[in-house]
Amino acid sequence: MHRMLHMEPSLCTGCLQCEMACSYEHEGEFNPARSRIRVFEFEHGRTSVPYTCTQCVEAWCMKACPTAAISVNTELGAKLVSPEACVGCKACVSACPFGTIEFNPVSGKVDKCDLCGGDPKCVSACPTDAITYVDAGASGVGRMQASAQQAAQGGAS
Amino acid sequence: MSWQGKILRVNLTSGEITPEPLNMEWASDYIGERGLGTKYLWENMDPKADSMGPDNVLIFATGPLTGTSASTSGRYAVITKGPLTGAIACSNSGGKFGAELKYAGFDLLLVEGRSEKPVYLLIEGDEISLASADKIWGKTVWETDEWIKKQHHNPMLKIATIGIAGERGVRYAAVVNDLHRAAGRSGVGTVMGAKNLKAIAVRGTGGVRVKDPQRFMQVTDEMKNLLAKETGGLTKYGTNAMMDTMQEFGGLPTNNFQEVQFEGYDKIDAKAMLKTDDTGHTNLLTNKACFGCTIACGRIAHIRKDHFTIQNRKEYWHASGGLEYETAFAFGPVVGVDDIDACTFAGYLMNEHGMDPISFGVTLAAAMELYEMGVITTEDTDGVELKFGNAEALTVMAEKTGKQEGFGEILGMGSKLMCEKYGHPELSMTVKGQEFAGYDSRALQGMGLGYATGNRGACHLKHDTFEVDMDDQTGEGKAEPCKTSQDWTAAVDSSGLCMFTMGAWGAPEFAAQLDAGCEGDWTAERLMESGERIWNLERMFNLAAGLTRADDTLPERLLKDPAPSGTAKGRVNELDRMLPEYYDLRGWNEAGEPTEDTLGRLGLS
Numbered sequence: 001m002h003r004m005l006h007m008e009p010s011l012c013t014g015c016l017q018c019e020m021a022c023s024y025e026h027e028g029e030f031n032p033a034r035s036r037i038r039v040f041e042f043e044h045g046r047t048s049v050p051y052t053c054t055q056c057v058e059a060w061c062m063k064a065c066p067t068a069a070i071s072v073n074t075e076l077g078a079k080l081v082s083p084e085a086c087v088g089c090k091a092c093v094s095a096c097p098f099g100t101i102e103f104n105p106v107s108g109k110v111d112k113c114d115l116c117g118g119d120p121k122c123v124s125a126c127p128t129d130a131i132t133y134v135d136a137g138a139s140g141v142g143r144m145q146a147s148a149q150q151a152a153q154g155g156a157s
Numbered sequence: 158m159s160w161q162g163k164i165l166r167v168n169l170t171s172g173e174i175t176p177e178p179l180n181m182e183w184a185s186d187y188i189g190e191r192g193l194g195t196k197y198l199w200e201n202m203d204p205k206a207d208s209m210g211p212d213n214v215l216i217f218a219t220g221p222l223t224g225t226s227a228s229t230s231g232r233y234a235v236i237t238k239g240p241l242t243g244a245i246a247c248s249n250s251g252g253k254f255g256a257e258l259k260y261a262g263f264d265l266l267l268v269e270g271r272s273e274k275p276v277y278l279l280i281e282g283d284e285i286s287l288a289s290a291d292k293i294w295g296k297t298v299w300e301t302d303e304w305i306k307k308q309h310h311n312p313m314l315k316i317a318t319i320g321i322a323g324e325r326g327v328r329y330a331a332v333v334n335d336l337h338r339a340a341g342r343s344g345v346g347t348v349m350g351a352k353n354l355k356a357i358a359v360r361g362t363g364g365v366r367v368k369d370p371q372r373f374m375q376v377t378d379e380m381k382n383l384l385a386k387e388t389g390g391l392t393k394y395g396t397n398a399m400m401d402t403m404q405e406f407g408g409l410p411t412n413n414f415q416e417v418q419f420e421g422y423d424k425i426d427a428k429a430m431l432k433t434d435d436t437g438h439t440n441l442l443t444n445k446a447c448f449g450c451t452i453a454c455g456r457i458a459h460i461r462k463d464h465f466t467i468q469n470r471k472e473y474w475h476a477s478g479g480l481e482y483e484t485a486f487a488f489g490p491v492v493g494v495d496d497i498d499a500c501t502f503a504g505y506l507m508n509e510h511g512m513d514p515i516s517f518g519v520t521l522a523a524a525m526e527l528y529e530m531g532v533i534t535t536e537d538t539d540g541v542e543l544k545f546g547n548a549e550a551l552t553v554m555a556e557k558t559g560k561q562e563g564f565g566e567i568l569g570m571g572s573k574l575m576c577e578k579y580g581h582p583e584l585s586m587t588v589k590g591q592e593f594a595g596y597d598s599r600a601l602q603g604m605g606l607g608y609a610t611g612n613r614g615a616c617h618l619k620h621d622t623f624e625v626d627m628d629d630q631t632g633e634g635k636a637e638p639c640k641t642s643q644d645w646t647a648a649v650d651s652s653g654l655c656m657f658t659m660g661a662w663g664a665p666e667f668a669a670q671l672d673a674g675c676e677g678d679w680t681a682e683r684l685m686e687s688g689e690r691i692w693n694l695e696r697m698f699n700l701a702a703g704l705t706r707a708d709d710t711l712p713e714r715l716l717k718d719p720a721p722s723g724t725a726k727g728r729v730n731e732l733d734r735m736l737p738e739y740y741d742l743r744g745w746n747e748a749g750e751p752t753e754d755t756l757g758r759l760g761l762s
Contacts (some may be wrong), residue, residue, distance in 0.1 A: 013453035017251075020226040024374070029226050029364030031260065032314075036366035044336050045445045046476035111430050125226070127381065127451040 002077050004114070004136040005037075005120060006051045011130035013050030021125030025116055034104065036113040037122045037131075050131055052122075053100040053113040055079055057069055061112070064095035077136075078115040086110055158368035159221050160184060160673040165263045165285070167278060170211060170270030174285050179264050184221070185677050186760065188651035188684070191247050191263070192500055192691035194218035197247070199694060204677050204702035206343075209326075209351040210236040216750075217258065217317070217357070220653020221675040224259035224365040226382055229655035231256050231448025235345040238702065241328050241516065241571050241616040242589040244749035245698045248345045249650060249725045250317075250329075251447030251455075252338030257315035262360025272353040275324075277305065280359045281314070290355035294324060295711050297509045298333045305358045318356035320511030326350065326562040327569035329516035330591075337508040338447060338455075343591060343613045346511050368538075373553075373672075373673040380666055381451050391454040392444060392608055394427035396482040396657075399583060399595075400489075400641035401426055407629065407723010408600035410593065411490040412545045413522035414586050414714055417597045417723050418571050429497055430458065440497055442476050447655070457479060461503075464498040477505050480561075483617075486595030488519025492525060493545030503555045510559025514760030519592035520572040521554055522565075523584045532579050539563040571750025589614035589708050598715050601626040602723035603635035607643065607736045609709045612695040619646050621659060625741035630724065630732030636738035641685075649690035689761045693743075697761065706749035709736060712750040 004039075019035035027034050029135040037070040059079050069085035070092065072078070072128035081101075092101050093110060101112040113120075123133045158310025180197075187193045193217040206212035213394035223230055233255025258266065261280045268278075275290035293301045298320040306312050311517065315335060321348035323330035330346030331339040333465045340346075349355075367373040386634030390398055392699040403409040404422040411419040421430060430441040433595045438461050458479025460467050480500055484507070486575055488500040489628040521543075527533045528543035535542060539557070541550050541564070557565030567575055572592050576585035586593050591614025598605025603622030608615040621642040625635060643761075649656050664681035672679040699708075710716075711732055720728045740747065756762045 010443075011447035013444060013450075014447055015450050017226060017228075017451065020449065023228065023364065024370075027364060028370070029366045031362070032256075033260065033362035034364065043475050044457065044477040045455075046442055046459075048445075119590060120540030127385065128453075 001137040003122070003133055004055065004139055005052060005115070007129050007133045008132070008140045009047055009049040011128045012039060012048040012050055013128055014041055014045060015127065017125040017127060018050060018122035018131055028110070034111065036111055044140040050102070050122075053079070055068045055096065055113070055115070060095040060097060061092035061101045064091040065092060076115050076118050079112065080114050081112060082111055083107070083109050103133040158365055159225055159675060160523050161259060161264050161365070162264050163263055164265040164267060165280075165671060166267045167268070167287070168270045168441070169268060169272040169276070169354060171285070172287055174287070176263075178351075178439050179219045179563060182480075186687065187691055188200070188221065188235045188648060188687050189218035189225070190218045190232065190651045190653055191236065191249065191647060192651035192687060194234055195247065195264065195691060195694050195698070197265065198236050198238075199698055201267065201269065202238070204238065204698050205488045208240040208243060208348060210469060211352070213238050213351075213678070215268040215345070215348050217352075218263060219255050219264050220651055223653035224256040225367060225377070225653075226374070226449065227654060227670050227672055228381045228451040229319050229447070231450060232655055233258065234650065235332055235340040235565045237345055237348045239345070239591075239613060240347045240351075241573075241591050242300075243271065244589055244613060244700055244704055245674040246343035246345055246348075246613050246696050247650070247695070248340035248342045250334055250338050250340040251404055251450065251655060252335035253448045254315045254317045254334035254338075254359065257359045257361045257652075259365055262361065262363050266357070268354060269350065270350070275353045275355050277356040277358060277421065279309065280357070280361075282310065282360065282362055284330060290672050293355055297321060299336060299509050301356055302336055305356060310356070313601050314360050316356055316358045316360045317336070319349050320570065321561065322510045322559050323347055323350035324355070325569070326429070326563065327512055328574070329513040330573040331509045331511045331513050332738055333508055333509070335374065336365060340507065341513045342616065345515070355761050356696065360424055362523040368676060369673045373670070376669045376673050380670060382660055383639045383666070384451060384661045388452045388657070391452050391657060392650045395444065395454050395456045397427040397430065397456075397480055397485050399482040400485055403426075403595065406600055407720060407725055409490050409599045410486070410586070410595060410597045412493050413491060413519070413526045413584065415526070416596065416601060417491035417535075417720050417725070419493070419495075419682065422490065424495040425480070425497045425500055426460075427686070430456065430480060436461070440501060441479060444613065446712065450655065452657060458501050460501050462500070465549065466499055466502040470702055473502065473505060480504055482595055483629055484514045487514045488551055491518050491522045491595070493547075494550055494680045496548035499548035500550050501543060502552050506512040506552070506555040506559055513547050515594055516571060516592040519586050520575060521551065523572045523576050523586065524568060524643060526551070526584050527576070527579055529579060532581060534730055535583060537567075583713055586713045586714070587615055589704065590617055591615050594618075597720065598730045599709060599728050600723055602630060602632050602735070603730060604637045604742070605711055605715065605730040605732055606635055606639045607738060609699060609711050609736065610639070610643070610739060611733055616679060618656065619643060621646060630728060636735050636742055637733075640739060640742045642690035643692050644685055646688070647691040648684040651687070651691060668671065669707065693755065693759055693761055696751065699718060700750060704748075709749060
């Protein structure tokens with residue numbers, strides 16, 4: 001099954017536990033600046049939106065990389081950066097339309113979400129289920145169902 | 158280990174900025190945040206110094222667990238000598254600023270001196286500077302936040318700032334961070350303004366490591382699960398769920414503490430915030446977490462666009478921080494207002510201009526009583542009818558005070574100085590000059606003792622006697638839980654975590670997280686002992702500043718006028734009975750001074 005990280009901003013409280021879990025997993029420390037997932041706030045905190053790499057099937061970053069440092073984990077669909085091959089040229093950073101691959105000034109390489117080998121730590125850290133790891137072929141079903149319910153109620157009134 | 162091991166000393170007079178190693182011995186004795194900040198204050202200033210002068214010191218302190226994945230790990234405290242009380246002031250806040258300071262590599266900021274011209278402190282990784290605040294002096298909290306981020310092309314900066322109130326000497330000005338979280342009480346923002354320091358902007362890209370990562374992750378996970386089981390009410394209703402409890406009990410201070418129950422309480426309580434009105438408007442939009450917090454008690458609300466406060470002011474047609482219990486009390490019962498949109502708007506204004514809602518509301522309540530007595534008239538109040546229940550008076554005066562215009566200049570003095578000015582000191586509902594929170598101490602006896610002995614003046618957050626107060630309404634058996642919970646709360650406030658976890662976590666739960674996070678061999682016993690040490694050091698600061706036993710008291714209204722209704726009808730606060738017992742338990746003499754034995758036992762000699 002092709003799975004993906006599904007974000008539900010309406011459930012996000014902006015606590016940043018996901019950022020801490022991500023940085024701890026990848027860096028061994030709590031450091032939101034090095035987290036591969038980020039939460040953004042809008043209108044004085046009315047909405048908090050978690051955001052990370054969506055693992056494009058035809059990934060801009062992978063195509064832009066001149067040293068073939070980005071490869072696909074075929075089982076997970078995750079795009080992985082090889083630190084040995086990455087030369088820190090940032091071509092992928094420019095190429096990514098979503099900004100979800102970032103240059104790390106400490107390592108001189110780029111960082112991106114790797115789905116934690118199939119057990120994404122942001123998911124288990126989220127206290128409100130705003131981030132879930134679900135079947136990519138059915139990730140919209142929840143919202144579709146909610147919209148259908150709204151439509152039905154609208155029709156009934 | 159969860160310490161960065163470094164503090165930043167900023168001298169505003171000379172402009173020198175000096176990193177120093179964190180004194181680990183002090184961290185071991187005083188835990189962090191509130192306790193550690195108190196120790197740094199004690200060692201760096203004369204308690205007799207003028208709170209508004211250059212010799213006062215202003216400290217921003219994180220705790221050992223600030224910035225870790227422990228739940229509620231976003232706390233920092235501001236510690237200084239307070240302008241309302243002349244006593245030690247310690248006010249803590251959540252949001253994201255505290256953790257950011259830690260990620261920038263500093264456990265604590267110590268600000269001394271006074272800048273000749275307005276400045277702001279910028280910490281962007283290794284680049285630290287004082288920059289001219291010419292363009293933001295006179296700007297609101299919200300404008301300042303936006304301006305600094307734009308100026309430095311860095312939307313990731315976290316900003317703690319004062320508003321116009323802090324610049325212009327409102328005695329209860331707050332330091333507001335992340336737009337609507339505040340170190341709100343005791344005028345810590347007033348001190349910042351007196352130093353000509355407008356804001357502190359921080360971006361940190363370093364990490365925080367813990368002593369025993371595996372144990373830390375395990376224990377903090379267990380603690381989060383425990384918290385989730387106990388705090389569902391806070392998540393759903395926020396702290397304003399308390400309003401119904403206090404109304405029913407008869408502990409809800411109304412019309413400047415003349416009454417203890419408020420007829421209109423259900424128009425501004427937590428349920429009212431959730432209710433959809435006939436136009437389809439619901440006050441509450443969502444709940445909101447501070448950094449690391451898995452409770453998320455914060456409220457995000459909005460105001461009806463056709464409400465008189467904002468109908469012609471589109472700049473307020475956005476969401477922002479909503480009512481919590483203390484703001485609902487301070488804009489509601491104590492001033493007799495039951496208009497939820499007016500209360501919410503007053504809350505916006507407090508954040509925007511940087512003021513403590515409790516002190517503002519209780520000061521306005523005293524002004525309303527003066528007005529109803531005929532001591533002041535519309536000639537004094539810029540034509541505004543300062544009657545209890547007048548929602549327009551609330552919002553107009555909140556804005557005038559925030560901007561220091563007209564009668565707002567008088568309200569900005571705080572209730573004590575204002576009531577003295579008009580010859581009616583008995584109307585000031587304060588201890589040591591700081592206004593009461595939303596609990597009447599005729600109904601809640603231990604609360605009264607906590608207020609009277611509060612080191613920063615009247616405060617509901619530095620002890621926890623709710624359970625015993627609700628069980629029995631006499632002064633009996635209140636001294637011990639008051640003393641013990643004061644010590645315990647001092648420890649919690651020093652950890653970097655939030656006291657709203659206290660319903661789920663006791664000393665062993667805090668100790669387990671601290672011990673996995675940082676050095677110090679933390680146990681429940683060591684935490685309690687450290688808490689007592691902190692409480693006594695705060696007391697020593699106050700005694701050295703010139704406060705005495707006479708300051709450990711309550712206004713006559715609570716000691717002599719019986720509660721007119723509720724479960725405590727006919728009762729007054731029995732402070733005379735509780736206070737000697739309390740001093741005795743503390744190991745203080747009759748003058749309220751720690752004895753040599755007590756100081757020796759706590760390592761404070």
